[in-house]
Amino acid sequence: METKIFQSDQINQAAALLRQGELVAFPTETVYGLGANALLPESVKQVFAVKGRPSDNPLIVHVTDFSMTKEYVESYHPLTEKIVQHFWPGPLTLIFSIKTGSLSPVVTGGLSTAAFRMPDNKKTLSLIEETGAPLVGPSANTSGKPSPTTALHVYHDLKGKIAGILDDGATQIGVESTVLDLSGEVPTILRPGAVTKEKLEEVLGIEVPLDKHLVTESETPKAPGMKYKHYSPDTPVLMIKPADWKQAIAWAEMNNKKVGLLTTPKIADQYRSADRFVFADDTIEAATRGLFSGLRALDEAQKADIIFAEVFPDDHLGLAYMNRLKKAAAQNYFAEK
Missing domain, CATH: 3.90.870.10 (DHBP synthase)
Known part of the structure; x- marks a missing residue:
């Protein structure tokens, strides 16, 4: 066709x-x-x-x-x-x-x-x-x-x-x-x-609750996007908290991992990587606009063993950004073993 x-x-x-x-x-x-x-x-x-x-x-x-x-x-x-x-x-x-x-x-x-x-x-x-x-x-x-x-x-x-x-x-x-x-x-x-x-x-003028229930593969969701894992590239994704960037980069170098960075300019300027997708600016609006494009670009380039993604606070528009990022990363944050 x-x-x-x-x-x-x-x-x-x-x-x-x-x-x-x-x-x-x-x-x-x-x-x-x-x-x-x-x-x-x-x-x-x-x-x-x-x-x-x-x-x-x-x-x-x-x-x-x-x-x-x-x-x-x-x-x-x-x-x-x-x-x-x-x-x-x-x-x-x-x-x-x-x-x-x-x-x-x-x-x-x-x-x-x-x-x-x-x-x-x-x-x-x-x-x-x-x-x-x-x-x-x-x-x-x-x-x-x-x-x-x-x-x-x-x-x-x-x-x-x-x-x-x-x-x-x-x-x-x-x-x-x-x-x-x-x-x-x-x-x-x-x-x-x-x-x-x-x-x-x-x-x-009322409180609007957020249903944080994550649907398993055997459950019928009431709305799209409620699955535990979703939006995922083939390349594994790890979420990096602000205080963990230096340690995460060191861990990757020690383990010969090629890293793709998905970050704001503020973070990207601190680290040099073989591959990167940098959001247009440091705002949550730019990060949200670039999230899926960045995951796709880093995945399709096939240069990275792992994608390190920047996190934002879980409020306002950041709630939507983190909702998608957590599912793309299968809920996994960096934690050195």
């Missing part, structure tokens, strides 16, 4: 393929999604096959506006309107209880709930509108590997497996959306993202 790269003036062609049941990857402000018509179960099944994704993993349904969800949702949480007004379009996915039979179990993972998002990307909103149906859109990569933040990343993983990719350059945020569960009484974050716990609490 030829995988075509679509530009802005070719959105109608990409939409035609989606209506026919083909798969087309699309850009969002977070990462690139692997698009299929959410109303065509056989197409959605192909998403799992192409990604190598467990079929019990629910998918996010991407819509053009809030009214598009009403055909599927059974009931809305009382705070839904306030949340949507403040955060849609944007990097926030909302989970609702849905009407029986309104969406295929292939989309919901067999659950009585479904996840919805309105992405903040004009090209993709046009694509959904042109398709005339909502689109499922898990990250457009091989399952378990770092998510794609450019069309080139998608092409690298899925060339010849999907019909096309709608290109919109590099994504702005770099990690997947926050997932907020509104199917119960208390809004609960199932996956942290750029819409932080603090931002939600400021708007809603």
Whole structure:
């Protein structure tokens, strides 16, 4: 299969393929999604096959506006309107209880709930509108590997497996959306993202708990990205705490380990390595934007035996960054034995 790269003036062609049941990857402000018509179960099944994704993993349904969800949702949480007004379009996915039979179990993972998002990307909103149906859109990569933040990343993983990719350059945020569960009484974050716990609490005026439960391989997750290990390159990753860099580098040299550095300029300037990916600046925003790109670049270069990755405080946007990094590293920090 030829995988075509679509530009802005070719959105109608990409939409035609989606209506026919083909798969087309699309850009969002977070990462690139692997698009299929959410109303065509056989197409959605192909998403799992192409990604190598467990079929019990629910998918996010991407819509053009809030009214598009009403055909599927059974009931809305009382705070839904306030949340949507403040955060849609944007990097926030909302989970609702849905009407029986309104969406295929292939989309919901067999659950009585479904996840919805309105992405903040004009090209993709046009694509959904042109398709005339909502689109499922898990990250457009091989399952378990770092998510794609450019069309080139998608092409690298899925060339010849999907019909096309709608290109919109590099994504702005770099990690997947926050997932907020509104199917119960208390809004609960199932996956942290750029819409932080603090931002939600400021708007809603209530405490918004974070579900830190990590799902094992035998459990059915309620939202994507809840597995214990995820986003992992083939090269092993170790998280390095601020006080441990000198010791970690010395350990690597002593054990003849070629190290790839995934760090801010502040750390990178202190150590010389055969291979490195340096974030654009020292901020958590730059680190989050560059995390998946950096993991991919260091892995694909095949110059490192191990990747040393910089950690950030587990709060605000750092919570989203560390959530992904911990899973990429299989929860492993450097600790000299």
